[in-house]
Amino acid sequence: MKKIIGTSLLLFGMAVCGQSKEDSIQFSKISIEILNNGKAYTDLKDLTKNIGHRLSGSPAYEKSVKWAEQKLREAGADKVWLQEVMVPVWTRGKESLQIKTADGKWKNLKMLSLGNSEGTGGKDVAGEIIIVKSMAEYDKLTPDQVKDKIIFFNYPFSQSFVETFRGYGDAAKYRVTAASLTAKKGGKFAIIRSLSSAFDDVPHTGAMRYEENISRIPAVAIGNTTADELEALLKAQKVTAKLNSNCGMKGEKLSHSVIGEITGKKDQSVIVAGGHLDSWDVGEGAHDDGAGIVQSIEILRTFKKLGIKNNHTIRIVCFANEENGVKGGIQYGKTAKEKNEKHLFAIESDAGGFTPRGVALEMDDEKRNQIKGWSSLFLPYGIYNFEGRYSGTDIYPLRDMGVPAAELAPDSQRYFDIHHTEEDTFEKVNRRELLLGASTMTQLIYMIDKNW
Amino acid sequence: MKKIIGTSLLLFGMAVCGQSKEDSIQFSKISIEILNNGKAYTDLKDLTKNIGHRLSGSPAYEKSVKWAEQKLREAGADKVWLQEVMVPVWTRGKESLQIKTADGKWKNLKMLSLGNSEGTGGKDVAGEIIIVKSMAEYDKLTPDQVKDKIIFFNYPFSQSFVETFRGYGDAAKYRVTAASLTAKKGGKFAIIRSLSSAFDDVPHTGAMRYEENISRIPAVAIGNTTADELEALLKAQKVTAKLNSNCGMKGEKLSHSVIGEITGKKDQSVIVAGGHLDSWDVGEGAHDDGAGIVQSIEILRTFKKLGIKNNHTIRIVCFANEENGVKGGIQYGKTAKEKNEKHLFAIESDAGGFTPRGVALEMDDEKRNQIKGWSSLFLPYGIYNFEGRYSGTDIYPLRDMGVPAAELAPDSQRYFDIHHTEEDTFEKVNRRELLLGASTMTQLIYMIDKNW
Numbered sequence: 006m007k008k009i010i011g012t013s014l015l016l017f018g019m020a021v022c023g024q025s026k027e028d029s030i031q032f033s034k035i036s037i038e039i040l041n042n043g044k045a046y047t048d049l050k051d052l053t054k055n056i057g058h059r060l061s062g063s064p065a066y067e068k069s070v071k072w073a074e075q076k077l078r079e080a081g082a083d084k085v086w087l088q089e090v091m092v093p094v095w096t097r098g099k100e101s102l103q104i105k106t107a108d109g110k111w112k113n114l115k116m117l118s119l120g121n122s123e124g125t126g127g128k129d130v131a132g133e134i135i136i137v138k139s140m141a142e143y144d145k146l147t148p149d150q151v152k153d154k155i156i157f158f159n160y161p162f163s164q165s166f167v168e169t170f171r172g173y174g175d176a177a178k179y180r181v182t183a184a185s186l187t188a189k190k191g192g193k194f195a196i197i198r199s200l201s202s203a204f205d206d207v208p209h210t211g212a213m214r215y216e217e218n219i220s221r222i223p224a225v226a227i228g229n230t231t232a233d234e235l236e237a238l239l240k241a242q243k244v245t246a247k248l249n250s251n252c253g254m255k256g257e258k259l260s261h262s263v264i265g266e267i268t269g270k271k272d273q274s275v276i277v278a279g280g281h282l283d284s285w286d287v288g289e290g291a292h293d294d295g296a297g298i299v300q301s302i303e304i305l306r307t308f309k310k311l312g313i314k315n316n317h318t319i320r321i322v323c324f325a326n327e328e329n330g331v332k333g334g335i336q337y338g339k340t341a342k343e344k345n346e347k348h349l350f351a352i353e354s355d356a357g358g359f360t361p362r363g364v365a366l367e368m369d370d371e372k373r374n375q376i377k378g379w380s381s382l383f384l385p386y387g388i389y390n391f392e393g394r395y396s397g398t399d400i401y402p403l404r405d406m407g408v409p410a411a412e413l414a415p416d417s418q419r420y421f422d423i424h425h426t427e428e429d430t431f432e433k434v435n436r437r438e439l440l441l442g443a444s445t446m447t448q449l450i451y452m453i454d455k456n457w
Numbered sequence: 458m459k460k461i462i463g464t465s466l467l468l469f470g471m472a473v474c475g476q477s478k479e480d481s482i483q484f485s486k487i488s489i490e491i492l493n494n495g496k497a498y499t500d501l502k503d504l505t506k507n508i509g510h511r512l513s514g515s516p517a518y519e520k521s522v523k524w525a526e527q528k529l530r531e532a533g534a535d536k537v538w539l540q541e542v543m544v545p546v547w548t549r550g551k552e553s554l555q556i557k558t559a560d561g562k563w564k565n566l567k568m569l570s571l572g573n574s575e576g577t578g579g580k581d582v583a584g585e586i587i588i589v590k591s592m593a594e595y596d597k598l599t600p601d602q603v604k605d606k607i608i609f610f611n612y613p614f615s616q617s618f619v620e621t622f623r624g625y626g627d628a629a630k631y632r633v634t635a636a637s638l639t640a641k642k643g644g645k646f647a648i649i650r651s652l653s654s655a656f657d658d659v660p661h662t663g664a665m666r667y668e669e670n671i672s673r674i675p676a677v678a679i680g681n682t683t684a685d686e687l688e689a690l691l692k693a694q695k696v697t698a699k700l701n702s703n704c705g706m707k708g709e710k711l712s713h714s715v716i717g718e719i720t721g722k723k724d725q726s727v728i729v730a731g732g733h734l735d736s737w738d739v740g741e742g743a744h745d746d747g748a749g750i751v752q753s754i755e756i757l758r759t760f761k762k763l764g765i766k767n768n769h770t771i772r773i774v775c776f777a778n779e780e781n782g783v784k785g786g787i788q789y790g791k792t793a794k795e796k797n798e799k800h801l802f803a804i805e806s807d808a809g810g811f812t813p814r815g816v817a818l819e820m821d822d823e824k825r826n827q828i829k830g831w832s833s834l835f836l837p838y839g840i841y842n843f844e845g846r847y848s849g850t851d852i853y854p855l856r857d858m859g860v861p862a863a864e865l866a867p868d869s870q871r872y873f874d875i876h877h878t879e880e881d882t883f884e885k886v887n888r889r890e891l892l893l894g895a896s897t898m899t900q901l902i903y904m905i906d907k908n909w
Contacts, residue, residue, distance in 0.1 A: 040616045164492045167838050167893070202889060360812075360868050362839065386619050387814065387868075389841045416812050416839075416868065418889045437654060437870045441619070 025382060028455075031313070032382055032448050038307055039444040045299035046436040048076055049358070052299065053289035053431040060286040061326040062094030062258045069282050070261050073298065073323040077265030080302050081309035082321070084268070087261035090336040092326040094258050095121055097286055098251030102196070102225055104134070105245045106238060114231050115206055119180060119197070119213040119224045120285060120329050120425075124250030130223070131247040132193045136239045140178070143186060151190035155246045157239075158183050158197045159232050162421065169202050169417040170356070173424075176200050177211075184224035185216040194223040194248055198232040203422035206230040210285050211425040212329050223248060262333040266320035267308060275318045275341075276450055277351035278304050281327030281334075281399055288429035292420065295431075296358030296439055298323050300413075303443035304450055315454050317349055324399040327355070331398055338402025350453050351404070352411040352446060353397020357424075358439035359415035363390025364449060368409030379452055388445055390414060411449075413442055477834060480907075483765070484834055484900050490759055491896040497751040498888040500528055501810070504751065505741035505883040512738040513778040514546030514710045521734050522713050525750065525775040529717030532754050533761035534773070536720070539713035542788040544778040546710045547573055549738055550703030554648070554677055556586070557697045558690060566683050567658055571632060571649070571665040571676045572737060572781050572877075576702030582675070583699040584645045588691045592630070595638060603642035607698045609691075610635050610649045611684050614873065621654050621869040622808070625876075628652050636676035637668040646675040646700055650684040655874035658682040662737050663877040664781050675700060714785040715775040719760060723768035727793075728902055729803035730756050730771070733779030733786075733851055740881035744872060747883075748810030748891055750775050752865075755895035756902055767906050769801055776851040779807070783850055790854025802905050803856070804863040804898060805849020809876075810891035811867035815842025816901060820861030831904055840897055842866060863901075865894055 039045075056072060059065040070087065077085045102116040118124060135150065136157045137143040143156065158179045163172040183195035199209035206228035215221050225248065227235070238244050263282060266275075280297020284290020301321045308315055325333030341348060352364070366373050377391045396410030404410035415438070423429045491497075508524060511517040522539065529537045554568040570576060587602065588609045589595040595608065610631045615624040635647035651661035658680035667673050677700065679687070690696050715734060718727075732749020736742020753773045760767055777785030793800060804816070818825045829843045848862030856862035867890070875881045 036619065037617045040619075164889070165489045167488065167492075169889070204888070360870050362814075387842075418812050418893070419887050422887070435871050435874070436656070437616070437621070441870070 028382055028452065031451060032386070034311055035307055035447045035451065036386060036444045038311055039303060039440050039447065040437065042310070043303055043440040043443060044306060045303040045439050045443050046434070048299040048302065049291060049295050049434060049439065050431055052295050053291045058284050058286050058288055058290050059282065060095065061092040061260060061283045061329060063286065066260065066283055070263055073263035073282055076302050077263065077305065077321060080265070080306035082265030082267060082305055085265040088264055088336060088340060090260055090262055090325050090332050091257045092260045092332050093330050094255045095329055096252060096255055098124065100124065100250035100252060102227070103247045104235070105247070107242050111247065114227055115208055116225045116227050117208040117210040117287065118250050118252045119226055120210050121213050121254065122184060122224045122252055123221045123254070124223055124252040125248055127249065127251050129247050129249050130193050131245055134196070134235070134239060134244045134246050136236060146190065148190040151187065151192045154192050156183070156187040156192045156195050157235065158195060159236055160198060162200055162202055164202070169421045172202060173200055173421055180211055180226070181214050184213055184222050185219045188220040188222045192222065194225070196246065197224065197226050199226045199228055201229055201421060204229055207426045207428055209425045210287060223250060260325050262325040262337060263323040264320060265305060266318050267305060267315055269317040270314050271316035273318050274347040274349050275320050276349050276454060277320050277322055277400065277403065278446055278450060279322035279324055279399060280354050282323040283326050283328055285328055285425045287425070288423070288427045289431055291429050291431045291434050292357040293424055293429055294327065294355045296434060296442070297354035300354045300358065300439065300443035300446060304447045307447045313451060317454050319450060319454065327399050334399030335402050337399070338406060341403065342406060348403055348408040349457050350409050350411070351396070351400040352413065352449065353400050354413040354442060354446060355397050355399070356413065356415055356417065357420040358434045358442055359417070359419060360438045361388060361413055361415045361442045361445040363388055363393065363414040364445065365393025365395045365412045365414050366391055367394055367396040367404055367411065372409045375456070383445070383448065386441070386445060386448070413446055415442055480834055480904065483903060484838070486763055487759060487899045487903065488838060488896045490763055491755060491892050491899065492889065494762070495755055495892040495895060496758060497755040497891050497895050500751040500754065501743060501747050501886060501891065502883055504747050505743045510736050510738050510740055510742050511734070512547065513544040513712060513735045513781060515738065518712065518735055522715055525715035525734055528754050529715065529757065529773060532717070532758035534717030534719060534757055537715070537717040540716055540788060540792060542712055542714055542777050542784050543709045544712040544784050545782050546707040547781055548704060548707055550576065552576065552702035552704060554679070555699045556687070557699070559694045563699065566679055567660055568677045568679050569660040569662040569739065570702050570704045571678055572662050573665050573706065574636060574676045574704055575673045575706070576675055576704040577700055579701065579703050581699050581701050582645050583697055586648070586691060586696045586698050588688060598642065600642040603639065603644045606644050608635070608639040608644045608647050609687065610647065611688055612650060614652055614654055616654070621873045624654060625652055625873055632663055632678070633666050636665055636674050637671045640672040640674045644674065646677070648698065649676065649678050651678045651680055653681055653873060656681055659878045659880055661877045662739060675702060712777050714777040714789060716772060717757060718770050718772040719757060719767055721769040722766050726769045726799040726801050727772050728769050728801050728906060729774055729852065729855065730898055730902060731774035731776055731851060732806050734775040735778050735780055737780055737877045739877070740879045741883055743881050743883045743886050744809040745876055745881055746779065746807045748886060748894070749806035752806045752810065752891065752895040752898060756899045759899050765903060769906050771902060771906065779851050786851030787854055789851070790858060793855065794858060800855055800860040801909050802861050802863070803848070803852040804865065804901065805852050806865040806894060806898060807849050807851070808865065808867055808869065809872040810886045810894055811869070811871060812890045813840060813865055813867045813894045813897040815840055815845065815866040816897065817845025817847045817864045817866050818843055819846055819848040819856055819863065824861045827908070835897070835900065838893070838897060838900070865898055867894055
């Protein structure tokens, strides 16, 4: 297309008057500054390409701690420090999954062990595969039918929801519970269809959980096309699977969340913005959650660059260990309570660096309605949705202490194509989409700092 | 991130009652059908990978005519036909741009001649480069300063607008007018900085226009990093450029737009939905505008599949020659007038296959407000913006005849990274984003068919 659209486009909501004119001007300054001079995108390139993925407890995570410390200083933080936190150490090691059909030949399948899963200790574990398409189907199987078998949970990610987080929420129980469910009936290990909105062969890892006092058997994920092929095979014949893996939990380790702040001019009550510094051990942790980290640092940089005098302390938290323990978030909440720090507000960005569409709000109706009252300021920036009632995983301890909590709500269509995979790389992040998310967070924090 | 969001998310706007409950159910059926069974994505793969780019007048365009005819039949059209239209034949041929600096060595620059530009006839044309950063700077140059020179218009695509179409609109005059402006003062050819929102080295082509009675000198585009490097060079020294190109207009040719429809049950007044079948001669014409074509065909398929009885005729038009002449759109309007066909509404999708955010409306206030009155039905699908007052390029002749006209308004952040380039490929299109756009168009046409 070649037509040229004039300046009338998308100016709706711009006509604000009185007191909010000042805010409207400030919103515009923030957006223009970030879209033109934002460092989030080049910071993300640095983090993903020079450090890469960074699971809690790994040497790469420790590198990212130094990196975040330096970036917060460069952004102009008055104070930067590390918060100690004990994190679990889970490692993957070598792993393979093979299947054997009637022809007697073993064939390798692309796979990833699920995060937190125990492996086979480097030994082959084999058995016949039994496929189930749903929990209801699995529930009908007797222990006799499951004993010594491999259970393949082939539940598809629903495409029917407009918001892909709903498809993810719908399917996530398979990832979280497959191993213990299989173990309870005597199965050897579990295979799940990846929690993926894409039609490709990329396996998705992500956290699983063992129930107490249930045998800790392995759980692995396969990509969607492999899952479809395996289902087709199983319709025609018996298939044996053989897993050999070395993953497992290797105790705990002292690690750190990274915190930087600009001190409040009026008081030291705290506004928190953050993301999680750790990622899964595949890909580059670009959307999940390098994006949230660099967007949060951008907020601080922008306040300093534009010379906005913050009334309250604006604190950027790069949380440790969201992916497999949330120990960073829990420790932050605990410390805040011990120090009796007053927190005004907390926001996390952890849904990918895609074009922002809104902010989810988890707080009382008074605060909620106050923020919604600012919506005409946000509309020219494509931010229209303040209806979500949830907040970031790392700030749930703050929320539980009564702190108004929020999460940036970007467009969700592409997230679960690449979430927890080798494909979550810098190349999948668009510069302007990432920067607009940082701009939305900065604008909201500007309003909260000014009005609360 | 690993949290699981319940079903409360994004259900706002769902609480509709009375008569609109039926509409709400139909909206849901349309969305679920398209997200699960839509063919737009695989159709687009077929068009882009098996035909590829398809400039008007090229053999590839003629293949795409056959392709569209077949796809419309497969989708269930009651009637499919070709509409004759004379289109310009512009060809690129071999081309190269070189520069020489103080060291005396020639260096190749990545470049694309602008669409419709004449070339050098296969001869070398060389001269010293003069850089200008804006029209105002160029206006200050005297003919003496420009004579026999190469003018390099290095005007940057503005990053400051949230809606990238505004940045495009702001910079497009450089592409359209650079050649004639340079010719008027005696320059040899013009180089422009690409109309690109990305920071890369990908040159963007696109239509330019010659003023009447002005010498038709060549105009070419270079990528943004090459433009930055050239600017840096020119600060330090004189630089000579040498162009050798074979592009040019090669007359006209009989071609076709492709039309398919499902006949109205009540009357034969027409609702048009479409995109343009042609593309520039680089990349695969995936977002521009393969997306609009496959989305439009999806509308027809969905009406048939869901058994929606359309009151009026729903007509899908795959317009010829949007990119360098709009001859298909003009011919369609002319024929509609000659046949005295009543048109109720026309919508085009030609802004990329990205997540839809709204629909731009170019029509009288009564019709406009009626559509805006349906907005609570659209909100659960992320469609909130009905404020744009423009419509598709190919349907401007209908608009000029008083037909209410519209254009799908998807998220614009990534479009001008790849627009009119080698990078506009199938891989840049996300399945769900593309399908959601088709769903929005189908929902709107369902409402218009029912209520108008």
